[in-house]
Amino acid sequence: MPPETNFSSLLDYDSVEAYLQQLFFLSKSQLKKSELSKKFLQKAVHRKDQLQIPLDLANNLEINPKYLGKKIEIIFKDDQVAIFNKPYNLHSHPLNYTGQDNCLSFFRKGGRNLGVNLNINKLNYGRGLLYRLDYGTSGVMFYINDEGLLHNLRENFSKLVKKKSYLAIVSGEVRGDGAIESYFKYIGSKDSKAELLSKNNYLGGDFPLGKLEYVVRNYNSSEKVSLLEVSLITGLRHQIRAQLASIGHPILGDTLYGGKEAARIFLHAYKYEVEIGEKKYVGKSLDAELFSRFFDLDCGL
Structure with a gap:
């Protein structure tokens, strides 16, 4: 049962x-998705009534x-920007208050x-x-x-x-550099998986077009895996994962898209460049945990 806290009206x-x-600025949709029953939500509240409220609702956002x-x-870091290296198996931001990972x-x-x-941006769990x-x-x-800069960057992303460059370790030997373009359709519970439609098979509809380019950086013949540097032209959810799988080279550890089981999903955001006014911020990290089991990232990048 989710943790709760007591309130007196x-x-x-x-x-x-x-x-x-009124008290926690919760929407009807949020309350409908909560653990609270319809009967409880419709119950009248009188002065000095004691209420047990889920902690996620009481600390909404x-x-x-x-x-x-x-x-x-x-x-x-400076006054405008902080650039950091996210570890694998960690959420970017919480989905509720009790989330700690x-x-x-x-x-x-x-x-x-x-x-x-x-x-800043306190009405959104993603903050800045x-x-x-x-x-x-x-x-x-x-x-x-x-906050103003954040909205401007998002609107003109x-x-x-x-x-937007990524490193990916994929199954098999990738023979030559390439580019992939395909339309994206999301399927499953909460649109949890991407299904791709090639440009040749696209029959119309409101499906976003995903584009990327990749360069082969190395091949490990003993493990039969390739190291790719991937440049995102667009930026769709699961784009790199789904598109590399579509050419027969799924990312190592990405079982959702047919990859072999491994200690992690071997996908790492290697380099981002963001223009803010007259200044260009470059975030770069070769500290991709466990990649060294297969490749020396200090060579050739």
């Missing part, structure tokens, strides 16, 4: 639903100061000296993150400390984010 309310909406995860490397809880626990202002990485993906992330 200071006023009368027509229902628990009205009480929670707050970041938990408890952190469960590895230490996060800060690559660079995420980057923002690390920054909440560490305090403002880490260079991250969690007091410019983009997110999948749970299993490691690598460079940008946190923007000014394709124009101002100049480079």
Whole structure:
């Protein structure tokens, strides 16, 4: 059962639903998805009534100061931007208050000296993150400390984010560099998996087009895996994972898309370049945990 906390009402309310909406700024949709029953939500609330409320609702949109995860490397920070290296198997941001395995809880626990202002964009759990990485993906992330700048960068993402490069270890020998273009359709529970439609088989519909390019950096003949540097032209959910699988070279560890089981999903955000005014911020990290089992990243990149 989710953790709860006790509240005493200071006023009368027509229902628990009205009480929670007014006190915690919760939407009807959030309450509907919660563990609270319809009968409980419709119950009248009287002054001095004691209510047990799930902690996730009582602390809606707050970041938990408890952190469960590895230490996060800060690559660079100034007043506008913090650039850091996300470990694999860690969420970019929480989905609720009780979530502790995420980057923002690390920054909440560490305090403002880490260079991250969690007091912006407070109606969104993503706060100042410019983009997110999948749970299993490691690598460079940008946190923007000014709300106006954050919205401008997000609105002009394709124009101002100049480079999005990833390293991927894939099954088999990839023979030659290449590019992939395909339309994306999301399927499964909560659209959890991407299904690709080739440009030749596209019959119309509201499906986004994903584009990427890749360069072969190395091949490990004993393990039969290739190291690719992937440049994202667009940026769709699961784009690299699904498109590399579509050419017969799934990412090692990415079982959702047919990859062999491994200690992690071997996908790492290696380099991002972001233009802010007259300044170009470059975030780069070759600290991709466990990649060294297969390749020396200090050679040839």
